Amino acid sequence: MVSAEPDLAIRVRGLRNSFGSQVVHENLDLDVRRGEILGVVGGSGTGKSVLMRAILGLRPPQAGSIEVLGVDALSWQARESGLIERNTGVLFQGGALFSSLTVAENVAVPLKEHYPQLPADMVHDLAMLKIRMAGLPEDAGAKLPSQLSGGMRKRAGIARALALDPALLFLDEPTAGLDPIGAAAFDGLIKSLQRALGLTVFLITHDLDTLYAICDRVAVLADRRVLVAAPLAEVERFDHPWVQDYFHGPRGRAAQAARAQEA
Numbered sequence: 240m241v242s243a244e245p246d247l248a249i250r251v252r253g254l255r256n257s258f259g260s261q262v263v264h265e266n267l268d269l270d271v272r273r274g275e276i277l278g279v280v281g282g283s284g285t286g287k288s289v290l291m292r293a294i295l296g297l298r299p300p301q302a303g304s305i306e307v308l309g310v311d312a313l314s315w316q317a318r319e320s321g322l323i324e325r326n327t328g329v330l331f332q333g334g335a336l337f338s339s340l341t342v343a344e345n346v347a348v349p350l351k352e353h354y355p356q357l358p359a360d361m362v363h364d365l366a367m368l369k370i371r372m373a374g375l376p377e378d379a380g381a382k383l384p385s386q387l388s389g390g391m392r393k394r395a396g397i398a399r400a401l402a403l404d405p406a407l408l409f410l411d412e413p414t415a416g417l418d419p420i421g422a423a424a425f426d427g428l429i430k431s432l433q434r435a436l437g438l439t440v441f442l443i444t445h446d447l448d449t450l451y452a453i454c455d456r457v458a459v460l461a462d463r464r465v466l467v468a469a470p471l472a473e474v475e476r477f478d479h480p481w482v483q484d485y486f487h488g489p490r491g492r493a494a495q496a497a498r499a500q501e502a
């Protein structure tokens with residue numbers, strides 16, 4: 240069960256995922272290093288979310304191996320022990336908060352599930368701490384998700400993802416639907432949390448600004464596998480039509496120019 244590569248937070252080898260006759264991944268390999276923010280990009284339908292769900296153990300693959308924090312994620316021991324679940328926080332697309340619970344109650348859900356013996360006032364205090372860490376005002380805790388703006392709902396989702404003090408954070412298109420200023424602020428939050436807490440972050444995004452602002456490396460999904468996983472400068476030079484369109488099309492050029500101006 241102990242990994243031969245302790246600097247890797249996630250190690251995927253030979254992954255195959257399919258739905259009926261549709262093969263989404265074939266022989267896919269990916270490494271995520273401890274303490275990095277890895278941006279995961281690719282065209283729509285290339286299987287970014289399916290990959291995240293496989294790593295999280297939500298949908299077993301047809302073939303391949305997945306190690307998370309040195310543990311074989313596909314083994315029954317990993318599933319039974321809840322070890323990976325306790326060490327991972329997830330922000331799904333749209334936030335996936337319970338609409339009938341307040342923000343504080345939402346953040347308390349994983350705490351109550353994993354630590355049922357914790358006294359209620361301690362659960363509440365911990366939930367409020369995570370809410371503040373996510374950059375929300377104190378009074379957001381008592382509100383329902385429907386009473387928050389889209390950006391605040393995403394912060395509430397981050398607060399819940401941090402509830403169990405995870406080592407790994409999974410974010411599925413965290414800035415989708417945010418205005419550029421809100422998106423930049425959210426990028427800043429992810430980066431500062433990653434630094435302060437030493438998190439490893441697996442970040443699915445279509446947002447070029449996010450890639451340039453906070454990602455240490457970028458993995459590109461295409462042709463059913465990870466084409467390249469490397470620092471941006473290297474990925475930009477990768478010879479593949481999708482990569483060239485994405486990074487050197489009008490939006491890619493704009494994101495690069497914005498970065499150059501800030502530097």
Ligand SMILES: Nc1ncnc2c1ncn2[C@@H]1O[C@H](COP(=O)(O)OP(=O)(O)OP(=O)(O)O)[C@@H](O)[C@H]1O
Pocket residue numbers: 258263281282283284285286287288289290
């Ligand atoms: N439960 C499912 N049943 C059948 N097909 C599915 C299922 N989940 C995903 N797929 C298919 O797998 C492929 C990859 O889906 P996925 O959601 O991972 O793409 P994605 O890269 O995250 O796309 P997007 O950028 O649009 O969110 C798609 O063709 C999708 O239709």
